[in-house]
Amino acid sequence: SGRILYKGEDITRLSGRALKAVRRNIQMVFQDPYTSLNPRMTVGDIIAEPFEIHPEVAPKGDRRRRVQELLDVVGLNPEYVNRYPHQFSGGQRQRIGIARGLALNPEVIICDEPVSALDVSVQAQVVNLMERLQDEFDLSYIFIAHDLSIVRHISDRVGVMYLGKMAEVGSDVEIYDHPTHPYTQALLSAVPQPDPEVRERRERIILSGDVPSPADPPSGCRFRTRCWKAQERCAQEVPLLAVPERFAGRDTPAAHPSACHFAEERDVV
Template sequence: MADLGKKDEAVDATPNVTDVETVDAATEAEAVAAIEAPVERGEPILQVRNLVKHFPLTQGILFKKQIGAVKAVDGVSFDLYQGETLGIVGESGCGKSTVAKLLMNLERATAGEVFYKGQDITKLSGRALKAVRRNIQMVFQDPYTSLNPRMTVGDIIGEPFDIHPEVAPKGDRRRKVQELLDVVGLNPEYINRYPHQFSGGQRQRIGIARGLALNPEIIICDEPVSALDVSVQAQVVNLMEKLQDEFNLSYVFIAHDLSIVRHISDRVGVMYLGKMAEIGTDVQIYDHPTHPLHPGAAVGGPGPGPGSPRQPRADHPHRRRPLAGEPAVRLPLPHPLLEGAGQVLHRDAAAGDPGALPGPGHPGGARIGVPLRRGEGRGPRVLTRGT
């Protein structure tokens, strides 16, 4: 592992991945039955294999020509076990939110598979896909924009029942919604209120209640507490842990706050430039990182960190060590210095020396020091009228 930084396989190493027992369902009914089957605690419930999502970059208006692709997710594999919390961390732009969308099949994967109970959901459609989506729900980051301001709380939480009426018959819905409000710690009498009448933390509880409405097995949480104040963050994290025990949920918990992720997760995966750089138990990841991103990321998180609470100041061993440079860009830019960006983080892992980080004129340092020529690589070039 000491020789990271050249051309390394370590970056897309995917340990802890078991074989997938696929289920071949001949008919839709069989597929649905397989999806509804229970999974034992500790067994893999979601298995992701070599997941790839490339967003094409095109040029021209009439005759669209693909000139490249943003490799948002570029070969990610992992398992999610029933009842566990898998944390996924990474900087913005590393592809973690795209992974979340792919797991829900909200984005069509370019390549790769997502097996839910042995069925590849990227190939499902119709009733089977609907059944999968019932069992995999999502909680979003921003409680201000993910709730429709014109709908009452009752309508927001009850909307999933319109799509899946089998979960709650019409006459029963109001009671169901009130139950859900109670479960997430809100007053059931708030059912007719609108989102703006709630604080950020309360709104996130509404988002969680909506995610719980259909009794899902997996909840994908995309930065669920990032927008909240510190004191409220703790309340929401506690609630999520309580619900996990109560409803036997599996979580994929995406965040960039390492201390929160460590607290809630059984295992943590670290993403960098569309790949899963490393995955393991929290102790493996935080205390014995093998990927060069980590020493920076783990301790780069500011402050009274794990193990050294309330011990600020320069002389203590957990003082954060900033990673120099910025995440490389994944656009296939026509610039020699950017070749290889998106594959390798150039850093002397053995030395763990921040000084050896990508800097100007260093590949992988991508943008830094590279005066991009105007009009180059800043997104698709589009012909405008008159040219």
């Protein structure tokens, strides 16, 4: 249900050629590089498959060259076109997935936990590659992840979600250094801190209770059953995602949208 707005247009209402054109501009990199590549297809065929749907991007006689260019762009040997996915490591497979996502020269790439299945050292390589490609191809990413350090590293704008609803939205500095929603504050307080002196000063927020079912969320504010600020109003009234009244019109990083009736700034060490 709902709408998906892309450049101000609700793309859920599109069909036929109009929808096909939008799909070309919005591509995806999947979470698991071990299951998102067809084991029966060569790397060349996997990366070239988008050209079968959008032949105007690359004529048949030019596809092999284009595939080799994409392999080179993501840091793989262009001569690997005839190899199969099982002949690559996890990090290399994810690079193949990224090359496939780049094939149609999209404007937006949706990255669904693109590094969570990889070793930490490989994660850094893939994230650095994605940052380079973002600059090189003028891409926008929708980067979905649970790893808060990676989110901060790669994101310009951050949205924190709880039970399918946006809890807080702002720049990376606003969210990480000036959180106003209790859920965001609790999340950030749980981030591992290697510095023992900083760890000593940090106030850890321990949430009580279990996460409710997304299929049957609580009334009012969805976070209220685990929130230490919850009052009667929270059970009756759904909080709007808006700049809190106490910060409205003020030149402060805390003046960013937060879906909380009692939003307030809290230092997160």
